[in-house]
Amino acid sequence: MKVSFIRPSLSSIFKPILFQTLPNRPVNFSKISSPPTSLKPQTPLFLKPANYRATLSDLKKWQLWAKNLATSVGTKFLDSDNGPDSALLLRELGWLIQDAVLEGPTSLSSENNPSEVVVSLRACLVDLYLLWKQRIEERRPFQYLVGCEHWRDLVLSVEEGILIPRPETELIVDFVSDVVKENEVLREGLWADLGTGSGAIAIGIGRILGSCGRAIATDLSPIAVSVASYNVQRYSLQDKVQVKQGSWFEPLKEDEGKFAGIVSNPPYIPSEDIGGLQAEVGKHEPKLALDGGATGMNDLLHLCNGIASMLRPGGFFAFETNGEKQSKFLVDYMENESKGSFFDVKVASDFAGIKRFVTGYRAT
Amino acid sequence: MMISLLLKKSSFLQRNPLFSKPQFCFSLLSSLTQSHKFSTSIQNDSNLNSGISFLDKKNNWFSLFSLKRLEKIPSGIFCGVNFYSSQSHAAAAVEPSTSDGLTVEGILANNWTILDEDESDWKSHASSIAQSIHLIKKRLKWKKLLVRVKMLSVQLDKPDLWDDPVQAGKISREHGILTGKMNEVKKFEQELLEHIDMIKLSREENDTELELEAVKALIQMRRSVKEKELEALLAGEHDSCSCFIEVQAGAGGTESMDWASMVMQMYKKWAQRRGYGVAVVDEMPGEIAGIKRATIRVDGEYAFGYAKAEDGAHRLVRCSPFDSANRRHTSFSAVAVIPILGEGFSRYQIKESDLRIERFRSGGSGGQHANTTDSAVRITHIPTGITATCQNERSQHSNKASAMAVLQSRLDKLEMARQAQMNAQHTQSLAENSFGNQIRSYVLHPYRMVKDHRTDYEVSDADSVLEGNIDDFILSYLSASLDNDEDEL
Numbered sequence A: 001m002k003v004s005f006i007r008p009s010l011s012s013i014f015k016p017i018l019f020q021t022l023p024n025r026p027v028n029f030s031k032i033s034s035p036p037t038s039l040k041p042q043t044p045l046f047l048k049p050a051n052y053r054a055t056l057s058d059l060k061k062w063q064l065w066a067k068n069l070a071t072s073v074g075t076k077f078l079d080s081d082n083g084p085d086s087a088l089l090l091r092e093l094g095w096l097i098q099d100a101v102l103e104g105p106t107s108l109s110s111e112n113n114p115s116e117v118v119v120s121l122r123a124c125l126v127d128l129y130l131l132w133k134q135r136i137e138e139r140r141p142f143q144y145l146v147g148c149e150h151w152r153d154l155v156l157s158v159e160e161g162i163l164i165p166r167p168e169t170e171l172i173v174d175f176v177s178d179v180v181k182e183n184e185v186l187r188e189g190l191w192a193d194l195g196t197g198s199g200a201i202a203i204g205i206g207r208i209l210g211s212c213g214r215a216i217a218t219d220l221s222p223i224a225v226s227v228a229s230y231n232v233q234r235y236s237l238q239d240k241v242q243v244k245q246g247s248w249f250e251p252l253k254e255d256e257g258k259f260a261g262i263v264s265n266p267p268y269i270p271s272e273d274i275g276g277l278q279a280e281v282g283k284h285e286p287k288l289a290l291d292g293g294a295t296g297m298n299d300l301l302h303l304c305n306g307i308a309s310m311l312r313p314g315g316f317f318a319f320e321t322n323g324e325k326q327s328k329f330l331v332d333y334m335e336n337e338s339k340g341s342f343f344d345v346k347v348a349s350d351f352a353g354i355k356r357f358v359t360g361y362r363a364t
Numbered sequence B: 001m002m003i004s005l006l007l008k009k010s011s012f013l014q015r016n017p018l019f020s021k022p023q024f025c026f027s028l029l030s031s032l033t034q035s036h037k038f039s040t041s042i043q044n045d046s047n048l049n050s051g052i053s054f055l056d057k058k059n060n061w062f063s064l065f066s067l068k069r070l071e072k073i074p075s076g077i078f079c080g081v082n083f084y085s086s087q088s089h090a091a092a093a094v095e096p097s098t099s100d101g102l103t104v105e106g107i108l109a110n111n112w113t114i115l116d117e118d119e120s121d122w123k124s125h126a127s128s129i130a131q132s133i134h135l136i137k138k139r140l141k142w143k144k145l146l147v148r149v150k151m152l153s154v155q156l157d158k159p160d161l162w163d164d165p166v167q168a169g170k171i172s173r174e175h176g177i178l179t180g181k182m183n184e185v186k187k188f189e190q191e192l193l194e195h196i197d198m199i200k201l202s203r204e205e206n207d208t209e210l211e212l213e214a215v216k217a218l219i220q221m222r223r224s225v226k227e228k229e230l231e232a233l234l235a236g237e238h239d240s241c242s243c244f245i246e247v248q249a250g251a252g253g254t255e256s257m258d259w260a261s262m263v264m265q266m267y268k269k270w271a272q273r274r275g276y277g278v279a280v281v282d283e284m285p286g287e288i289a290g291i292k293r294a295t296i297r298v299d300g301e302y303a304f305g306y307a308k309a310e311d312g313a314h315r316l317v318r319c320s321p322f323d324s325a326n327r328r329h330t331s332f333s334a335v336a337v338i339p340i341l342g343e344g345f346s347r348y349q350i351k352e353s354d355l356r357i358e359r360f361r362s363g364g365s366g367g368q369h370a371n372t373t374d375s376a377v378r379i380t381h382i383p384t385g386i387t388a389t390c391q392n393e394r395s396q397h398s399n400k401a402s403a404m405a406v407l408q409s410r411l412d413k414l415e416m417a418r419q420a421q422m423n424a425q426h427t428q429s430l431a432e433n434s435f436g437n438q439i440r441s442y443v444l445h446p447y448r449m450v451k452d453h454r455t456d457y458e459v460s461d462a463d464s465v466l467e468g469n470i471d472d473f474i475l476s477y478l479s480a481s482l483d484n485d486e487d488e489l
């Protein structure tokens, strides 16, 4: 295949081909008890059957083309909106190969004659050209390309319509882990992750709770509910983590006052900032997951107002915020507006040193 | 002695079913018929070891019936090998010998010419085996080993041993490993002498078939002991561990960073060739080419044992492709090799509160604002200032775990060095320490040669070396450092 074969104009021709090759459904989808919607989540690239073949030399041609494309970016994206630089794009390319090539990256360094060696692929070569073009030219997030995100020790399925879980958010699971380690009541209790998206936090929590511990994951978005269910299924947590559709506390009504812990990473970006976001985020990720209203605090405040009545006495909460300003505001708000309802309300930083989280306990 | 020889025969029979023919049994029994005394005191017997030959003094003992009785004696107690191993103190004092008093030392001293394997001269085989055993003992630092085993045994016997279960576990593990090594060597010695006895006996009996088989067994042993020589090179405490290999570019800009990446490439290929798992943990690319530094993790048995030979500075001489005038340059890369001791074996207890964990190279508001696959993490151990970074994993969690593993190993290495009262000084990277210790030169211009300064071993095919063909360098260094030690054993 010639590099020049791929021209922008051709992507429209390839698109139908791409989507014809992507209909693979999770084999075990039918096992999901009763999917609340009819949406079918996509299978991540690394789980697809390796139904395609290419000669090593053709694959190498693609790799070289993709490398050049990545290198040509330089720091252009970084300078314009804090996007990825070439070094990062090259690392992503390596991971794309990891996910797409059955034999893994070592086959690319095979010493045999590359025009005779045939490798098995999980996507056809045309798709690989197309995908990488989308990555560079449309700034389509890498995680949507490969249909998954590595998060903590999990590999979560993600797709358009789902917020790609962020590294910062991993810490929420660490907080919960610290809390349940010392407290059996909380460890064996009922938890909730509100606005679960891919299901990341809920699955992380589901794996550290005790044998009686349960978690409910909710989201307003039907795609989120379907993808989260798929991810819960992939980690065989369907008996531990229940996915429900609905707005914030609404799906939790029947368990009001019973929760051992509630965590959430709700949309928190002020509306006016949405336009200036990094292209990968602003152009591709769902607004519903990002836009927190004029101050960005609409959903956070809603959650703060309702949480006291949902938690059992001594129950734990953790919220992710936009940073210092929101965190401080929330701490003050919880201490003043709902005097005596909470204790040990604290701000915690992420690894970049940004005051990212508010945590605390419902008063006993 | 008599008993043990007889038992050797029965164990010989067990191990070599070929011999269990009526004919052999008959000749064995007939040679015993004149014996009439049966000694029950094994301890005395082994102390009687004064070169009394079974064949010379057939009248010494016992009659037919005792063969039956002997078979009932649990072989684990009396059988030569186990006997010596369970009585390590006694064994150290009493040197095993053949029935006519020939010891392994004696074979060595005889200096019998060693011929090719296909020559059927048993003395040649015996001599070769004795030499191998000698070399193995030397590599194992035999005398020190015996002292250490004794010391550990004393500690194991202390009644309060298990008050500190971690320490006790370490002691009993080390004791187990070292006794295993010790017994293996003793087993070889014993076996060699048994074979010789068997050959002598078969000659006595004019049993050519038996002799042939015994010589065959000797040849077999000659081969397997030869293989063990190599294994004994890797008898260090941490040799069997996996390891990290760190490469750090010296001064000299792009040329030197390019050299660092060539060195790293050499190790990746070497490790792949050996079938080890290789994973890049940390890599800091140069601005134009090459790497400033990098760390790889090499997983597999004896990865550290081999790779430790590479610790030090590696020097390159060539015409630099990065020099517009194409002048000759000399550059250095420092290599540090750090064993991964594994869970439960770490020497340094890291306190969570001593750590600072940072997002490496982060900018902007983060959180929902940013979608990046970059989740590199840097961990700083505040008391020592040692840091570790990892950016090659796909999640922050895994990057953190990986960086922690590097940090743990670096601190372990530091702690071991401190304990060895070597050099308690640390730097950011252990590799930096190595620049002073130049171990090898790679000359690509005006001639091509790779030479190890520690062993003077050299080859002219520099390309093959840079392709990872470094086993010969490693083995020559390992054997030189263990074998040239002039203290006997």
Ligand SMILES: C[S@@+](CC[C@H](N)C(=O)[O-])C[C@H]1O[C@@H](n2cnc3c(N)ncnc32)[C@H](O)[C@@H]1O
Pocket: A163, A164, A165, A166, A169, A194, A195, A196, A197, A198, A199, A200, A201, A218, A219, A220, A221, A224, A246, A247, A248, A265, A266, A267, A268, A288, A289, A290, B368
């Ligand atoms: C920032 S994302 C977080 C996703 C996921 N918890 C994570 O950390 O990766 C916010 C999520 O909240 C959901 N959401 C937005 N409005 C909601 C509402 N009113 N009720 C429930 N979920 C909502 C979005 O669909 C989105 O999945």
